[in-house]
Amino acid sequence: MNYTDLKAAILANAECQPYVITNDMPKDYDYAAKDAAIAAIFNAEAGTRLVERFENAIGIMSAVGAVTGAEILEKLDQAKAQIPALKWAMLAMVSDTGINLGDHETQQMLDAMVTASVLTQAEADAVKALAIQPSSLAYETVSQPITAADVSIALRNY
Amino acid sequence: MAITRVQTQVTWSEASTLSVTSATEVVSDVITLVDTCVALSIQISADNAGTPASGDTAVWRIQWSNGDVLANTGDDYDTSEHAQFLAQLDTYATNTPGEDPARMSVPVTPVARKFVIAVTCANAATRNMTIAARIDEQRAA
Numbered sequence: 001m002n003y004t005d006l007k008a009a010i011l012a013n014a015e016c017q018p019y020v021i022t023n024d025m026p027k028d029y030d031y032a033a034k035d036a037a038i039a040a041i042f043n044a045e046a047g048t049r050l051v052e053r054f055e056n057a058i059g060i061m062s063a064v065g066a067v068t069g070a071e072i073l074e075k076l077d078q079a080k081a082q083i084p085a086l087k088w089a090m091l092a093m094v095s096d097t098g099i100n101l102g103d104h105e106t107q108q109m110l111d112a113m114v115t116a117s118v119l120t121q122a123e124a125d126a127v128k129a130l131a132i133q134p135s136s137l138a139y140e141t142v143s144q145p146i147t148a149a150d151v152s153i154a155l156r157n158y
Numbered sequence: 159m160a161i162t163r164v165q166t167q168v169t170w171s172e173a174s175t176l177s178v179t180s181a182t183e184v185v186s187d188v189i190t191l192v193d194t195c196v197a198l199s200i201q202i203s204a205d206n207a208g209t210p211a212s213g214d215t216a217v218w219r220i221q222w223s224n225g226d227v228l229a230n231t232g233d234d235y236d237t238s239e240h241a242q243f244l245a246q247l248d249t250y251a252t253n254t255p256g257e258d259p260a261r262m263s264v265p266v267t268p269v270a271r272k273f274v275i276a277v278t279c280a281n282a283a284t285r286n287m288t289i290a291a292r293i294d295e296q297r298a299a
Contacts, residue, residue: 032252
């Protein structure tokens, strides 16, 4: 964990200020509750984030439903002859590994399929959503949830 | 046979407490047990001078001596890393165990006549740690 980044983010966050305890302050016996309060602020759900998620054709059918999944795949398969990037993406789609739905390129390609009238917005969103999870300040800052102990280390050891 | 109990403060350069100011191991004055000591316990204490952070611990060890094991001059005590582990006091409250100040008693078998107490406080350079210890001997009369 990058505690330097975490410290900077805590100090820059107005909501955290009442709970910040640094070494240049008098000893604060309420530190455990205050460190936990900052951790809670940082771990609270806020926005969304893309996560790595590899799925192949079978995986997508399993995730969005067999009928819907098959319809989406069929549409993409028919369009691949006109779109080189889609042709190669579909090759990955039928491999064991599949394609990373959390990759920005994959997400943009799904949006492009809507623009090109290959998929409906609902179909593209259903596939894109497989790689979208709730985010938080903690994820945005250090890519993982944080604990009160992490807060204490960031604020008073860095 | 009667048993008596005698408590003795562990001293650090003759002071009853020590403010540890670095991560370097600190060592107490020598404690010499009487020949009739049959049981021993040590109460150890650590008080964080600042607002604790995770990792603010005090690791306590006991370094025994059977005298001049090297047969050169002076008593030889157990070396730092091989000394008998007593306990780790953690002053960060969210850890379990963890509290500030932290105190605990440790039963110790008196395997030799002399010893010193060695303490290492990992983050004491950033937040000083005040340490203290007191022994309780059970002596056979």
